[in-house]
Amino acid sequence: MGRSPCCDKVGLKKGPWTPEEDQKLLAYIEEHGHGSWRALPTKAGLQRCGKSCRLRWTNYLRPDIKRGKFSLQEEQTIIQLHALLGNRWSAIATHLPKRTDNEIKNYWNTHLKKRLAKMGIDPVTHKPKNDALMSSDGQSKNAANLSHMAQWESARLEAEARLVRQSKLRSNSLQNPLRSPELVPTSSPINKPVAGPPRCLDILKAWNGTWTKPNESDSGGVGVGISLTVAGIGNDLESPTSTLSFSENAPPIATTGIGESSTTFIEFVGNSGSCEEGGVPKEESEEDWKGFGSSIHLHEYKDGMDSTISMSFTSGLHDMPISMESAWAPPESLRSSNEHVPTGNFVERFTDLLLNNSGGRSFSEGGGESDDGSGSGSDYYEDNKNYWNSILNLVNSSPSDSPLF
């Protein structure tokens, strides 16, 4: 089929844009919208390829772009989302209004990646570098498990969201040129707030949905159930209903039904291990998790002021129970404008970790260890735990008007 050449046409300019070119492009788009990018350069009197024009517009000239230093909150968001989504910069950018994927990508590569590395965290896996210590540990396994589940679910739901978005789009074609999908690429993160109401179809939002106790008895030690119900998906969206079940004992199994209900229900079910006192029969799952006890409870009491997350991990190999109970993020109202929140808040903790360790201090601040991330055991675990909790926290505290959804 042969790909059409882009910038290799003779006479087309490459390299940095001049103010005059910027002006031409701006003026043209403001007046006509971009329409077809390929046709734009000729119409606008630019000696550039359409692709170059598009990039210049989306990454630099667009009026709704925030430039300059990244705030602390933005940094946190990038790191945490990167842990969940990987190098999917456009997806990450949807969580950072006014920032472009390119800018975020650059910032990650030049700043954050190095900072994490300095802290002894592998910027790719977001796990401590000397994973040897952690590899035999239940916590790391659970953290990785959470991550994998999240990524898997993220991919699936995003595909679903895309379908919905597309069908929405088709019925949305006649708009102001400056707001139309023609001018404003629908997948462009920056413009999503303009494009329409929030959509709650990604794992992040899913996790931001209503956490409910699947069964009271679960918290009694029978097993761990994490269930969440995403309400509002039916908000005039053509989203199919999805029901998912995850088990720690088996690969995630998803059943997606397109049907009557407009509610998405996702359930993670894991087997609680030896960490649960009053230990309950582990049944067949014991084989897979021999040596590991795991327990994750994530509860949000929507109407109450305090939500909690509690996780318990027991490493059978090291016979070292790790359990934590931490304050979940406070209600949205308290979390706006980057306010400090009561002690035990992960965002604050995470922030401290980042900032305090950016000067070459180790990931384990309490242990006062080397820069290679090998702190004293308990602090090491503690920090790693908080790291992942902060990610979950971000997910949970994602603003309801997040452009991603």
Added chain:
DNA sequence: AATTCCTACAACCGCTTCTCG
């Protein structure tokens, strides 16, 4: 003051995905 090195970021490249006839 000159040169080298480093950092930051804009822009490019090429592959993938989407759209439409």
Added chain:
DNA sequence: CCGAGAAGCGGTTGTAGGAAT
């Protein structure tokens, strides 16, 4: 359903400007 073109996306490169020597 298929193919071509358009757009999106992520990795990589080029370059300007500042810091270090």
